[in-house]
Amino acid sequence: MHIPTILTQAVLSLTLLSSHSFVSAVHVQRRATVCNGHAELCERGYGNVTFVGAHNSYAVGINNLATNQDYDVTQQLNDGIRMLQMQAHNLNGVIQLCHTTCSLYNGGTLTDYLKKVKTWLDANPDDVVSLLIVNSDNLPPAQYDTAFKDAGLDTQSFVPDAPSLPQGAWPTLGSLIDSGKRVVTFLSTTADYNAVPYLIDEFTNIWETAFDVTDPNFDCNVNRTSGDPSTQMFLINHFLDKLFGGIAALPAPDKDSANVTNAASGFGSLGQHVQTCAAQHGRNPNFLLVDFYEFGGGSVFEVAATANGVTYNPTTPIASPLPDTPSTPNKGDNQDSAGFRIAIGTSLAVVAGLFLGLSFVA
Ligand SMILES: *[C@@H]1O[C@H](CO)[C@@H](O)[C@H](O)[C@H]1NC(C)=O
Ligand SMILES: *[C@@H]1O[C@H](CO)[C@@H](O)[C@H](O)[C@H]1NC(C)=O
Numbered sequence: 551m552h553i554p555t556i557l558t559q560a561v562l563s564l565t566l567l568s569s570h571s572f573v574s575a576v577h578v579q580r581r582a583t584v585c586n587g588h589a590e591l592c593e594r595g596y597g598n599v600t601f602v603g604a605h606n607s608y609a610v611g612i613n614n615l616a617t618n619q620d621y622d623v624t625q626q627l628n629d630g631i632r633m634l635q636m637q638a639h640n641l642n643g644v645i646q647l648c649h650t651t652c653s654l655y656n657g658g659t660l661t662d663y664l665k666k667v668k669t670w671l672d673a674n675p676d677d678v679v680s681l682l683i684v685n686s687d688n689l690p691p692a693q694y695d696t697a698f699k700d701a702g703l704d705t706q707s708f709v710p711d712a713p714s715l716p717q718g719a720w721p722t723l724g725s726l727i728d729s730g731k732r733v734v735t736f737l738s739t740t741a742d743y744n745a746v747p748y749l750i751d752e753f754t755n756i757w758e759t760a761f762d763v764t765d766p767n768f769d770c771n772v773n774r775t776s777g778d779p780s781t782q783m784f785l786i787n788h789f790l791d792k793l794f795g796g797i798a799a800l801p802a803p804d805k806d807s808a809n810v811t812n813a814a815s816g817f818g819s820l821g822q823h824v825q826t827c828a829a830q831h832g833r834n835p836n837f838l839l840v841d842f843y844e845f846g847g848g849s850v851f852e853v854a855a856t857a858n859g860v861t862y863n864p865t866t867p868i869a870s871p872l873p874d875t876p877s878t879p880n881k882g883d884n885q886d887s888a889g890f891r892i893a894i895g896t897s898l899a900v901v902a903g904l905f906l907g908l909s910f911v912a
């Protein structure tokens with residue numbers, strides 16, 4: 551009879567088929583279905599996504615003109631920050647995250663900071679995080695490599711196929727996540743693809759707008775690059791400074807304007823800056839660097855979501871703004887006309903800055 555034969559064949563094929571599927575299933579990697587919070591972003595190239603970045607992410611504190619954030623890196627990541635910008639300095643042979651100088655503000659060692667990032671990444675396996683390191687003392691990549699190894703982040707770091715990639719050539723967020731290489735690190739100077747290939751040269755890959763501006767009319771002009779801006783990703787420095795200290799004025803974050811600066815719309819807002827830049831350059835900025843990201847109640851993340859064509863819908867509310875508190879008020883307190891309130895420590899820091907002839911550089 552033919553029927554049993556056919557049946558046998560059918561069973562045999564099914565067996566082969568299922569064992570084949572089984573074998574493939576064993577070899578197929580886990581596939582992320584939600585990437586950086588959105589299913590739509592899994593198939594999107596890294597260079598075609600807009601991320602919110604924390605400017606001087608390690609410079610945390612209130613009542614201190616040398617700080618740019620109220621909450622530390624873990625809270626920043628919890629709330630949606632996906633680029634962490636930092637200033638690295640050499641202090642007795644150790645890489646330290648300091649603002650302008652380590653005597654002005656010292657945010658601890660790079661290694662300790664990277665360990666916090668690693669802990670967060672381990673708890674959040676479907677997210678890609680970028681690091682932007684301003685290499686203030688031009689330290690060699692090998693020294694950074696040691697810190698990354700100590701924190702266990704070297705093995706999670708993405709290595710591009712070439713030292714610089716055009717905006718359209720970056721892998722998708724899904725493939726970065728699936729490959730376990732979810733840390734994308736840019737170094738502002740001394741990057742050497744042959745020495746440490748995951749420390750990616752910033753300015754051949756990214757151009758930036760002006761930083762430390764005191765005019766809320768943020769422009770979208772190419773300010774720093776060492777590549778071709780028409781094919782590079784780009785970063786907008788969207789944080790407003792104000793001059794403190796009278797005659798010898800020093801630029802420091804204008805925290806009183808942070809709600810307006812971070813807003814989704816209106817003059818001087820992040821939303822307006824993104825729209826202006828998209829109109830001027832034909833595509834959205836990739837990185838939006840902000841101060842005090844939680845001012846605006848999530849507006850900075852809403853702006854990025856809009857740019858990405860997704861909906862900002864956080865499962866839990868983000869952290870609340872921490873306004874500076876007035877310094878110990880004497881009655882008849884001189885909260886002066888400029889409206890800035892400087893605690894004792896900050897005043898000393900300003901004096902130190904003046905003494906050294908330095909400004910609070912971004
Ligand atoms: C970059 O921006 C700063 C601040 O606005 C400005 O002084 C400088 O001339 C700009 N440089 C270039 C090359 O555009
Ligand atoms: C910013 O907005 C928050 C929430 O609306 C508000 O509590 C805070 O007072 C505002 N801060 C400033 C400096 O305008």
Ligand SMILES: *[C@@H]1O[C@H](CO)[C@@H](O)[C@H](O)[C@H]1NC(C)=O
Pocket residue numbers: 597598599600828832833834835836
């Ligand atoms: C991504 O591509 C879309 C479609 O070309 C474009 O509208 C958007 O501005 C791009 N975003 C970025 C960050 O490149």
